[in-house]
Amino acid sequence: MQKLKINSIVKLHTLCLLSKGPKHGYEIIKELENTMDQSISASHVYPFLKSLEKNKFIACKIVEERDKKRYDLTKNGQQFVNLVLENLGSIIESVIEKRLSTCTHCRCKVYNSGHKETIKNHKRIFCCEHCADAFKEKMLLNV
Secondary structure, three states, X not given: OOOOOOOOHHHHHHHHHHHOOOEXXXXXXXXXXXXXXXXXXXXXXXXXXXXXXXXXXXXXXXXXXXXXXXXXXXXXXXXXXXXXXXXXXXXXXXXXXXXXXXXXXXXXXXXXXXXXXXXXXXXXEEOOHHHHHHHHHHHHXXX
């Protein structure tokens, strides 16, 4: 069994498509083209499908209609997809984490910017205006 690398968006997306259910190679190509809004060559997809099959991550079944091959994830293939997506999730999480702040009032995580206000000479970040108002009201009651 060779080590399989997922080093392109086409490969990653192909795995995602297969995780939704069995697909024909041509069907994968067309879905990739529609989603990515670019032409996808068979040479991008079929060698990858062959390597997935060699690694026993997919099973290939010949369907009677014009001898089309239908590709379906195996149990090992589904585990492989889960691992790839878990790794991708960790990468995305580490990138997003740098852009997260915490709402001063409700402590929820705020992506990128949020609602900012200066209250009593302190710059504060809130998830929304309602939390900012609630925080100011709470401060007035505590004074």
